[in-house]
Amino acid sequence: MSSTAAATAPAPAEPFLVLSGIRKAYPGVVALQGFAMSVAPGEVIGLVGENGAGKSTMMKILGGVLAPDAGTITIDGVPHAALSVSDSFKAGIAFVHQELNLFDNLDVASNIFIGREPRTGGFLQLVDTEKQRAMAAPLLKRLGAGFKPSTPVAALSLAQRQMVEIAKALSTNARLVILDEPTSSLPLSETSKLLDVIASLKAEGISVIFISHRLHEIERAADRVIVLRDGQMAGTLEKDEIKHGRMVKLMIGRDLKVQASTSVSTPGEVALDVAGVRTGTYPHQQIDLSVRNGEILGIGGLVGAGRTELARAIFGIDPIFGGHFALGGERFVPRNSADAVKRGIFLVPEDRKGSGLLLDFPIAQNISLPDLPTHTSNFLVTRHSELKTAEEQRRNLGIKVPEVMTAAATLSGGNQQKVVLAKWLAMQPRVIILDEPTRGIDVGAKAEIYRLMRSLADSGVALIMISSDMEEVIGVSDRIAVMHEGRVSGLLERPQFSEENILRLAIGKPLLEGEPA
């Protein structure tokens, strides 16, 4: 089948997959609206948009995981209101996710045919390793992979692992391969290899949907680009219209929804200084930055740029491999998180449910946990004192829950995040680091969290906010540090704030000349 497809590839073929009028809403948010797209064999479609623009919703609909509220999905002329997972598979749609689903204790061939192994040995049903490898070899050859079917996946680089995923997709006779941010965690040298793979898929008549933040790669690879913005189609660019600037304009072209919250007072002394710090993930890079009392320092950048690692290092979770921190001029390297907490450095972690909260614990006990010694007499916890603090925090932060002894698991995302904040606000914060503080939180609760952050800053606390949401970084920060591959690639003052500037720094490019300084 693949050989015939290769022969017909150059001709502009009829689209086999057509989406029209797709709409999906969640309580409080419209994730996708009026989405239309057609995919012809051998077409490479770039899908760009910021976080939350609706890309992943679109993917889930195509994968049969989510049913759209409205619209039709037409496959080979047959309209469907929604796809099931097996519909999607039968239609030849395959996914390569950002987080790869490979077993690195198995070899390449076993990964490609996992669950579909060729059998031998009669009723013993043994895995026919030889045949499996023989079947994998042509797939790898088609992709121009330089490794063998018998290579253990553990020995492969990230780009090579993605090739394994793509080979897996090919082995199911996929007609459409959807690559979700395949290059976001790849170094540049590996990226061009992946782009070659996309080209060879195209040459065989296999279509690709390529989701990426890295616009110049889209520019190189895509025949057509669909720009999503807040669940709407902001525009479609045909081959000759695909220009970096136009994509950025379509991605950004709207009013900022986040109220730019300016600080009332000028920021004070430097609260926390990060001097030449090396983290375990990027030991060859140094991080230097500082945050002042009363200011919100935004840290922008792509996922995997080393921002969370920095936050964990400041909070004493992970060790550092060089440099030091200084709090109010006093040098320190935290030995553990207890050490950081004692100094008044608090972290609202990225993984709210896994690290921020004990979901089974009542709200009151979550709030009192870091500060238990103040809620005790004679080493015994005094529930009365815990409840009092929890009640205070509930009122101050507007945590919407009738009872502070309710388990944290039952709260909505926004209220859970308020509980995480409440733990720290009940103590004496000097520096608060918030890692993706509003991810998965509805708009109303977001605004409340921004307000809280600003009032904390106004009371003299230094805040560091890590966020991949451009709008949020621009709307909330007083200054923005952008990180790229383990270092601070640039520092923006308020007049320089723009999504374009952040994007350029985030992908490691210098700012354009003639920017207002």
Added chain:
Amino acid sequence: MNKKDLGLLVLIIVVGAVVSVINPRFLLPINLANTANLVGMFGLSALGQAFVIMTGGIELSVGSMMALTGVLFVDFIANQGIPWPVALLLMLVLAVVIGSIHGLLITRLKLQPFIVTLCGLLIYRGLARFYTGDSSAGLQGQNFDYLDFIATGRLYGVPMPFIALVIVGVIMWVVLHRSIYGRYLFAVGKNEEAARFSGIKTGIIIVSAYIICQILTVIAAIYFSMYTRSVAPSGFGNFYELYAIAAAVLGGFSLRGGEGSIIGAILGVVLLQELQDLVNLLGIPSSLNFAVMGGVILIGVLADTQFDAYRSRRRIVEAARQSPQPQSTPAE
């Protein structure tokens, strides 16, 4: 006392009632006192195990550690002429050392609790047998001031090990359910990551659980060796870690950590000993002892999880019934 503990108590009473109807000797003071004696000794070691299980760990070296400290203690006081309070102190020091080593191997060197304590199981058993040249260490009719009374005496007919269990149980209840340390234990056991992100030194909490376990193990070992008055290093304490684990699990502890109550663990021990007694009194061949125990634990744990599953299913069904039908679900 929570619902689970109450259920276990009801089960204990029901089983007791049935046994005493069939064989009234169950309620004889001598039988009750004997059972209480065993409950006391096994209970002490179960409480220790409970602290380790609370952290999501497991301590398999308990039985071997009992054999090692049993032979050392008996030999020290019977043959080496060491005063028993000194010998006791030495054993407690040993407990702290062993507990710290286990804890540090697990927290610092990231070894799995099962492996660390399995190696402990083999090592301490071997050392115990080597120490006595595989022969028993015994007390040859010697008497020890106070120790005999503290270990094997009766107070108003109540055996001392049981009294010790009550005292230790009350202390441990306060520690686990009321103290800062106890709260930290629950937090670390439930989600170590979240505990660390709340500024808790999780390593120290885990190490201390292993130390507490070893201390209670040593105390139980001394009660056992004074009770048997002779310690055979190859057999003494065999399977005792499993009794302790079984009691804790019956009492509502989850091997995943972060769940359980002291009362539950003690009731778990009571139920296990009641079953032993039942086998004896009902004329069931004593070779079936383990089978009965295993069967009851399995049924108990099954009933518990099935009941939980049933309750959550009913909650969902209830919620579905209360919310109105959405308009957009016509039949295909």
